[in-house]
Amino acid sequence: MADPVLSIRDLSVEIPTRHGIVRPVDGVSYDIQAGEILGIVGESGAGKSMAGNAVIGLLNPPAHISKGEIWLNGQRIDHLKGDAMRRLRGKEIGMVFQDPLTSLNPLLRIGDQLTETMLTHLPISRAEAEKRAVAALEEVGIPGAAERVNSYPHEFSGGMRQRVVIALALCAEPSLVIADEPTTALDVSVQAQIIALLRRLCRDRGTAVMLITHDMGVIAEATDRVAVMYAGRLAELGPVRDVLTHPQHPYTHGLMASTPLASQGKRRLHQIPGAMPRLDAVPDGCAFNPRCPHATDKCRQAPVPRVSNGQAACWYPLVDEKVI
Amino acid sequence: MALVRVKNLSRVFDVSKPWLNRVIERRSKAFLTAVSEVDFEVEPRSTYALVGESGSGKSTIGKMLVGLLKPSSGTVEIEGIDLASETDAAKIDAIRSDIQMIFQDPYASLNPRWRVRDIIVEPVASRGGRTEGLAEKLLEQVGLSVQDAGKFPHEFSGGQRQRICIARALASEPNLIVCDEPTSALDVSVQAQVLNLMSDLKDDFGLTYVLISHDLTVVRHMADKIGVLYLGRLVEEASPNDLFETPKHPYTQMLLEAAPQMDGFGREVQPPEGEIPDPINPPSGCAFHPRCPIAQDICKRQRPEMRSINGMRVACHLAE
Amino acid sequence: MSDLPIPVKPKSRFRLALESDLFYTFRRSPVAMVSAAVVVVLVLSAIFAPLIAPTNPFNPASLNLMNGFTPPMTPNAFTGDSFLMGTDDQGRDVFSTILYGMRISLFVGVAAVFFAMVLGITLGLISGYVGGWTETIIMRTADVQLTFPSILVAMLIFGIAKGVTPVEYRDQMAIWVLILAIGLSDWVQFARVVRGATLVEKNKEYVQAARLIGRTPGAIMLRHILPNVLSPVLVIATISLALAIIAEATLSFLGVGAPPTQPSLGTLIRIGQGFLFSGEWWILLFPAITLLALALSVNLLGDWLRDALNPRLR
Structure with a gap:
């Protein structure tokens, strides 16, 4: 197997608060290969966005990386500061956020934003960059790209704006794209377009993608592998089909079973009792133990093993538990 | 007899710029038709779902159902009474306590300065009804504890807040609850808890729901009948099985x-x-024709009427 | 199945206040704590002036003209009396006049801000919630008033009010006219902030829920919206208090405020500046320092409060 584009090793993020230190990301490890889409799924507060922000050095102080390593294309990047990180962000890592308006400068024409980004990171002439800007907009499916390069962000609809953001994220030909809830603000029909676009572009270019979302449907359709997060920790990591159809972690199983499915008719939904613990009150042992139907004393005391691919962070992984 | 009868309902919003801007820019007034000639009926003790994307007018319809907005034309009758035209104050008051609403954002729908007890009993207290022990009883019914009555909303998670909203909606013993995206701000596992609770309460209290949602899985799970909205128009109405299968x-x-x-x-x-x-x-013509794969000339010229086909209602010239 | 609520006793308002973020940031801000201490000391000494002050400067019987112009902490050449901050031309103890003057200054300041606050909140709530022509009239009036310096507005109101009061009541009424003048010149910012906050709150779903059950607009404004727009009002009220105290001092300094029979800090400064160049510096200096300390610490407290209540700056 080739070296991964992104490799995260035992990453922890800490935030000191007046009630003590909280750890929104706690000992997370995963790799993303070239051309692969890794889904990060979890409920709000699971730390999925925080892990993505740590990779691109966008943690808001006082949050900081307290432990672990982040490697991008064989270079360690978790200790990079200021300029070095900024260069890397545009060149090697592209970003797509939930709200496309925040990633676009409202005062600049989108063509200028694309050319500026390319000129900063690629050794090409301005004329070449302008040509490529039009090509990039065409590639993401914006009709009349040659004219629309002169438009301002507010002149686009929500879906078109997200396409521009994707064009911007990909124009410097990064090796990794981090997409944080890229379709959550969009309507179903537009969401399908954006997902299809993201998949096509990454496959064609061999870009690695970290797709952060809470939507299991999006995960199923878009990703190759999935990492399920719970209370800052990885609950389960594996190929998407295995994880979703035969979840090994009781949390993943609960999550899948509580989603209303067409095939199950009107029966009562399965529900996981309780709610995710607040970060300042994560229980000892397995973080899921108070809500877990199978929990034993071991789960309440011993820290669960860290997971690698195809495993669940659970002392008693489920076997042959088919949900879909 | 239907509990809710919506006839030819339309709502137009004036979205013009201020008068001076219009004069300077030489523009005429602009109007947004959020809801256009919508007809449907809701049977007692059933769940009617309105589904659509943003701008489909589903929330506007919800607000007209509960009387927060007045229709521009058409009528909403609840138990045979039209809130917008009824003049008998006693009847209006009776209907008002029969209708309740659950909102999308559990963080904005509870007054942050009020204790939970006061929030829950407000619909009864504002009419001078007896509220002793009412909040505690309702809290238990929605799966919270009696002690929670003395707390403030910020001490609760999103799912718990939505339970408090449901308790408030139940306080005046309504028949009809309009639920505007009740679970779209919640996580999947919490959504399941709230949906189950809603189903239980519906059976226990004989409630009728109008469920407004963009989430097809939720709608399919909950609804007895589904109305699909596009650009303020009802384009199709059918039972979940018919709608999802054919x-x-x-x-x-x-x-x-x-x-x-x-x-x-x-x-x-x-x-x-x-x-x-x-x-x-x-x-x-048909608002969907620019995106429709089977659109014909007639679709551009003429707005399709609602037609009944095999027990489904559909507004399309070409459907069969 | 419930969300596993933990049964705990509901907390009292006092307990909640002690555990609040506001109290926490207060404890972490030396500036806020020092200013608060200064304000508390000054306010308490103003309130208890009759107990603290060595003499009552307004009681002619206690005055001895022989004590005139005694420098601070120095025995008087004729009577041998010594005064902490010296005396003025009439032999009044400057320390006592400051304590009594601060009472007037604080009373006028607090009353004027309270008046401005009630007026501003009412008009702001109504224009924000009702909208339409009501809003246009109220807010345009506010805009017009803002184009004049507030001290000018206060002087104008003061002048008119003085003109219509009979001569024999003028001195009695002066304080109330002062309050009215400063209050009327200051309501606009309350109204603006409350209107803005009301526009945000009235679209929140809890307000819709209240409308839905048929609560009247008055009840919604008072019971639902008002408690949620109060925190910015608190900030403005604090900063306005400092400004009102200074405005009162300015008016009094200009001779249109508190009468010499009821001198405020501003009146004292006006009296004192007449003696500055003849060497009796203490008559001016001590009232001026008091005014400065009072206005500055109230203002710093307001600044801190604004930062503490503004989540964007945290």
Whole structure:
């Protein structure tokens, strides 16, 4: 197997608060290969966005990386500061956020934003960059790209704006794209377009993608592998089909079973009792133990093993538990 | 007899710029038709779902149902009484306590300065009703504890807040509860808790729900009848099975195809064309015709009437 | 199945206040704590002036003209009396006049801000909630008033009010006219902030829920919206208090405020500046320092409060 584009090793993020230190990301490890889409799924507060922000050095102080390593294309990047990180962000890592308006400068024409980004990171002439800007907009499916390069962000609809953001994220030909809830603000029909676009572009270019979302449907359709997060920790990591159809972690199983499915008719939904613990009150042992139907004393005391691919962070992984 | 009867309901918003701007820029007034000639009925003790994307007018309809907005034309009758035209104050008051609403954002729908007890009993207290022990009883019914009555909303999670909203909605013993995206701000596992609670309460209290949602899986799970809205118009209405198995309207078909599926591993969907048009200048004829794969000339000229086909209602010239 | 609520006793308002973020940031801000201490000391000494002050400067019987112009902490050449901050031309103890003057200054300041606050909140709530022509009239009036310096507005109101009061009541009424003048010149910012906050709150779903059950607009404004727009009002009220105290001092300094029979800090400064160049510096200096300390610490407290209540700056 080739070296991964992104490799995260035992990453922890800490935030000191007046009630003590909280750890929104706690000992997370995963790799993303070239051309692969890794889904990060979890409920709000699971730390999925925080892990993505740590990779691109966008943690808001006082949050900081307290432990672990982040490697991008064989270079360690978790200790990079200021300029070095900024260069890397545009060149090697592209970003797509939930709200496309925040990633676009409202005062600049989108063509200028694309050319500026390319000129900063690629050794090409301005004329070449302008040509490529039009090509990039065409590639993401914006009709009349040659004219629309002169438009301002507010002149686009929500879906078109997200396409521009994707064009911007990909124009410097990064090796990794981090997409944080890229379709959550969009309507179903537009969401399908954006997902299809993201998949096509990454496959064609061999870009690695970290797709952060809470939507299991999006995960199923878009990703190759999935990492399920719970209370800052990885609950389960594996190929998407295995994880979703035969979840090994009781949390993943609960999550899948509580989603209303067409095939199950009107029966009562399965529900996981309780709610995710607040970060300042994560229980000892397995973080899921108070809500877990199978929990034993071991789960309440011993820290669960860290997971690698195809495993669940659970002392008693489920076997042959088919949900879909 | 139907509990809710909506006839030819329309709502137009004036979205013009201020007078001076219009004069200087030489523009005429602009109007947004959020809801256009919608008809439907809701049977007692059933769940009627309104589903649609943003700009489909589903929330506007919800607000007109509960009387927060007045219709521009058409009527909403609840138990035979039209809130907008009724003049008998006693009847209006009686209907008001029969209708309640659950909102989307559990963080904005509870007054942060009030204790939970006061929030829950307000619908009764404001009419001078007896409220002793009422909050505690309702809290237990929605799965919270009696002690929670003395707390403030910020001490609760999103799911717990939505339970408090449900308790408040139940306080005046309503018949009809309009639920506007009740679970879309919640996580999946919490959504399941709230949906189950809603189903239980419906059986226990004989409630009727109008469920407004963009989430097809939730709608399919909860509804007895589904109305699909596009650009303020009702395009199709059917039972969940009919709608999901044999959708008649091309828009419904597109919507179902585009929705991500839990078992759709690596599914290559042909993504739908185009986006929802500007509601200030909607397309002529059938509003869906610019995106419709089977559109014909007549679709551009004439707005299709609602027709009944095999027990489903559909507004399409070509559906059969 | 419930969300596993933990049964705990509901907390009292006092307990909640002690555990609040506001109290926490207060404890972490030396500036806020020092200013608060200064304000508390000054306010308490103003309130208890009759107990603290060595003499009552307004009681002619206690005055001895022989004590005139005694420098601070120095025995008087004729009577041998010594005064902490010296005396003025009439032999009044400057320390006592400051304590009594601060009472007037604080009373006028607090009353004027309270008046401005009630007026501003009412008009702001109504224009924000009702909208339409009501809003246009109220807010345009506010805009017009803002184009004049507030001290000018206060002087104008003061002048008119003085003109219509009979001569024999003028001195009695002066304080109330002062309050009215400063209050009327200051309501605009309350109204603006409350209107803005009301526009945000009235679209929140809890307000819709209240409308839905048929609560009247008055009840919604008072019971639902008002408690949620009060925190910015608190900030403005604090900063306005400092400004009102200074405005009162300015008016009094200009001779249109508190009468010499009831001198405020501003009146004292006006009296004192006449003696500055003849060497009796203490008559001016001590009232001026008091005014400065009072206005500055109230203002710093307001600044801190604004930062503490503004989540964007945290």
